[in-house]
Amino acid sequence: MPLPPLESPQWKNRFRAFAWGMSAVGTTVLALVLFATYLGIGALAHDTHFSLGWALASTLLIWAGPAQIILISTLGSGATVVQAAVAVTLSAIRLFPMVVSVLPMLRTPQTKRRHLILATHFIAVTLWVECYRLLPRVPRGSRIAFVHGLGCGLVIVCMIATTLGYQLAANLPPLFAAAILMLTPLAFLLSTARNCKEISDVLALVLGLALYPVVAMFHTGVDVLISGMAAGSIAYGVHRWRRRSA
């Protein structure tokens, strides 16, 4: 469904703006990738013995695919709550710059901080990308309602995918269950590769993939953290060194 023109008086109606935001979910290819990812997360939660309700609560409360995968896979492989919390915290730092860059697009001079709390919760990589694409076509005063609709729509899609993935992993023959679990690494690898803009991003991705198996041989319990910090810092170092020598 196409959005009405910016000057249309229909935008004044908040419910309409919300509904347009929700229907915008159907216009993005990323919703498909998200669906595939959450199928994988549902299946992962099932295979690591979490309950379906817990998996759904994690989708609703965390609303960040990588964090959910890190939480489920670290807890599932026997890490302590503290180790899992540290790994998730580090992975979540990337939400900070996303929030910082999206919120100025939503603000009007009348906007109070509390008006932005729900929209802030919805910010993760998909919403961040879609805001850049869609918000220029939404009048500023209606953007918060629009983003609430978009966020709710994406959450609903992912809750359905989480449930489906969980049920499928429980009932499918191992061949298809394996295929659903494979969606997670594939979708994350490729969507991350797609977002790589600078040499530091590419290096971080490649080194991060390669270093983990090496660090995992030491069985520290925080292998993902160590390899991630090391690979990310090396990538950043190369970025600095190239900038200085350029």
Add this chain to the structure above:
Amino acid sequence: MSGFIGDWHALLILVVAGFLPNEVWRWAGLWFGSGVDEGSEVLVWVRAVATAILAGVISQILVQPPGALATVPELLRYGAVAAGFAAFMLARRSTFAGVACGEIVLLAGKWWLG
């Protein structure tokens, strides 16, 4: 409720190790956001570490696969990812093409191996 979500302990773990670690950064963005330059060097480092942690998790799922994925031989798992990545590059960075190709290779390989 306890049957559906698990016990209160599981829910507490979700809040402490999942919800709060994420929400803290979102709230920080909401409170202090206006003061941070989007192109600052700290954010370049943060993004690199976050990307590398995610890469480590992808690697972990492939090297030490959970559940049913463990029934797929090692080489087939790596082969499927490599095929998916090749398709992704050939199809002008289409995530969908890459995921579809990787899945097809996995399914075909597993079926062929029996």
